[in-house]
Amino acid sequence: MKKSLKKTLFAGVAALSFVAVAGVSSTNASAKSYAKVTRNSNKPLRTDATTRNVAVNGTSALYTKAGTLKGAKIVATKTTLAGLKNSKQGQKNFRAYRVATTNRGSVYYKVVSFDKTYRGWIYGGKSVTAFAGGIASFNTTTAPAAAKSASASSASSASSAEQTTALTDAQKAATYKIATTGTANDGTQVTYTYPAWTEYKKGRVITDSTPYKDATFKITDQTTRTREGDLWVKIAATDSANAKANGWIKFSALKVATPAPTTTPVADNAVRINFTDASGKSIASLDYVKANAKKGDSFGSLQANSTNTGYTWKFDATTNTADLQNKIDAALQGTGYAFDVTNNANNQAVIAQAKTGDTVNVQLSKGNTVYQQLSPYAHDTTATDPKTAGDKLTATSATSTNPAVFVGITNEPITVPAATDSDANGLTAPFPVDLSGILTTTGSLDSAKLQKVYTDLLAAPTAQTDATSATYKTRVADLNAAIAKAAARSYIAPANLNVT
Numbered sequence: 384m385k386k387s388l389k390k391t392l393f394a395g396v397a398a399l400s401f402v403a404v405a406g407v408s409s410t411n412a413s414a415k416s417y418a419k420v421t422r423n424s425n426k427p428l429r430t431d432a433t434t435r436n437v438a439v440n441g442t443s444a445l446y447t448k449a450g451t452l453k454g455a456k457i458v459a460t461k462t463t464l465a466g467l468k469n470s471k472q473g474q475k476n477f478r479a480y481r482v483a484t485t486n487r488g489s490v491y492y493k494v495v496s497f498d499k500t501y502r503g504w505i506y507g508g509k510s511v512t513a514f515a516g517g518i519a520s521f522n523t524t525t526a527p528a529a530a531k532s533a534s535a536s537s538a539s540s541a542s543s544a545e546q547t548t549a550l551t552d553a554q555k556a557a558t559y560k561i562a563t564t565g566t567a568n569d570g571t572q573v574t575y576t577y578p579a580w581t582e583y584k585k586g587r588v589i590t591d592s593t594p595y596k597d598a599t600f601k602i603t604d605q606t607t608r609t610r611e612g613d614l615w616v617k618i619a620a621t622d623s624a625n626a627k628a629n630g631w632i633k634f635s636a637l638k639v640a641t642p643a644p645t646t647t648p649v650a651d652n653a654v655r656i657n658f659t660d661a662s663g664k665s666i667a668s669l670d671y672v673k674a675n676a677k678k679g680d681s682f683g684s685l686q687a688n689s690t691n692t693g694y695t696w697k698f699d700a701t702t703n704t705a706d707l708q709n710k711i712d713a714a715l716q717g718t719g720y721a722f723d724v725t726n727n728a729n730n731q732a733v734i735a736q737a738k739t740g741d742t743v744n745v746q747l748s749k750g751n752t753v754y755q756q757l758s759p760y761a762h763d764t765t766a767t768d769p770k771t772a773g774d775k776l777t778a779t780s781a782t783s784t785n786p787a788v789f790v791g792i793t794n795e796p797i798t799v800p801a802a803t804d805s806d807a808n809g810l811t812a813p814f815p816v817d818l819s820g821i822l823t824t825t826g827s828l829d830s831a832k833l834q835k836v837y838t839d840l841l842a843a844p845t846a847q848t849d850a851t852s853a854t855y856k857t858r859v860a861d862l863n864a865a866i867a868k869a870a871a872r873s874y875i876a877p878a879n880l881n882v883t
Contacts, residue, residue, distance in 0.1 A: 418451035418485040425483035435479045436521050441465025443506040443517025449491040458503035473580025473610050474498035476523050497583050523581040524606040545635050546614050550605055556643030558599045564592040574630030578608050578615040588630035598625035599640040651678035655742040667714040674701045676739045683735025696735035720747045808861050809854040811844055
């Protein structure tokens with residue numbers, strides 16, 4: 384009996400001991416330690432906002448706070464975020480704007496979706512210098528794929544079908560109107576500061592395009608939205624009065640106002656030389672055929688210089704340099720520009736490197752101004768035939784700093800003619816007159832010298848004192864006529880005259 388009681392007590396104590404041990408073990412298993420954010424690590428990101436666009440990948444959930452902190456709750460599960468990874472809507476782009484590091488070395492970023500549907504903290508790896516873990520850097524726009532055809536024959540207008548490739552040269556050169564004006568906020572009627580949903584909190588430039596229904600625009604930039612894959616263009620009004628509408632819009636939302644001029648394709652065996660001014664405006668162009676060439680051949684060749692110490696691009700034996708120079712001169716005639724490929728090795732090298740079937744743009748600047756020799760004549764507009772050349776004029780150099788237009792009569796001597804049957808001035812012989820001092824080089828009149836000329840003239844050969852007499856009046860009139868003729872035959876030789 385005692386033995387039996389002892390066994391029973393022993394078994395009961397053993398069972399109780401087991402329960403006690405089991406209870407302790409259960410308590411230890413449910414205990415959980417939480418991470419903490421290190422001091423001063425929770426702070427806003429200050430780098431350029433456009434470099435903080437990210438995409439979620441579904442490997443980490445989104446939490447109300449760093450996921451390993453006590454009290455963190457799930458905002459969006461891994462499954463939900465995995466579904467956003469390949470979204471075709473820019474609204475599901477995210478912007479990172481805060482960062483925090485835990486005492487376990489984990490980095491968390493606070494992010495928000497562009498449409499503000501999701502906002503919270505997500506694991507971002509172990510470094511604050513790069514996005515990792517549940518997010519990755521994301522380019523919300525990408526350069527459009529190359530145009531299928533860059534030729535001028537390509538469509539120069541926005542098509543009703545959504546174009547995704549880059550614009551052709553013809554499309555870039557055209558002008559456009561907004562096809563349907565209004566207030567729709569879908570990229571088809573109003574303009575934006577950035578392509579819609581490619582930057583956080585960036586919206587419309589205008590909210591109604593109706594006032595711009597007749598405005599025309601040029602395209603200044605282009606890009607593709609990464610998620611949607613559609614082509615957006617930046618437009619600028621051709622009239623500054625409509626510049627308030629400048630911004631980004633879908634290319635498919637435009638219609639052609641003025642097509643680009645049709646350009647003839649360059650022949651496979653020719654080089655198109657397009658001369659432009661410093662602003663890029665075309666001055667003249669010409670196509671020059673290279674004998675026996677095929678598309679992509681170099682117009683010239685790389686040849687050793689005269690001392691065999693280096694190489695330079697030159698025309699080869701198949702190029703008639705004189706003929707090419709003549710054609711360049713003809714193309715640039717009357718423009719005030721010149722381009723020498725005969726004596727200028729640098730100019731020749733530019734053309735020699737060009738490829739057949741392609742265009743080489745050559746920027747020109749005006750160097751020494753070209754002058755044309757002019758021979759001036761005086762015409763009597765009352766003559767029977769005014770087209771008949773009159774007296775050839777004599778040049779007088781303008782050396783004075785005085786701004787007067789006329790700075791002195793030519794030193795060519797003049798005379799008051801002797802009396803004739805029709806001119807009763809009373810002179811028996813021509814009267815010479817020295818006019819060089821009457822008008823000085825400063826443009827002023829020397830009245831004393833002019834008076835002396837009159838006094839001497841009226842005293843030859845006999846003094847004329849009666850100012851009312853016909854002889855007196857005729858002699859004075861003949862002197863005035865001689866002076867006027869001398870003045871009409873004198874002019875200032877033009878300096879720095881641009882002939883355009």
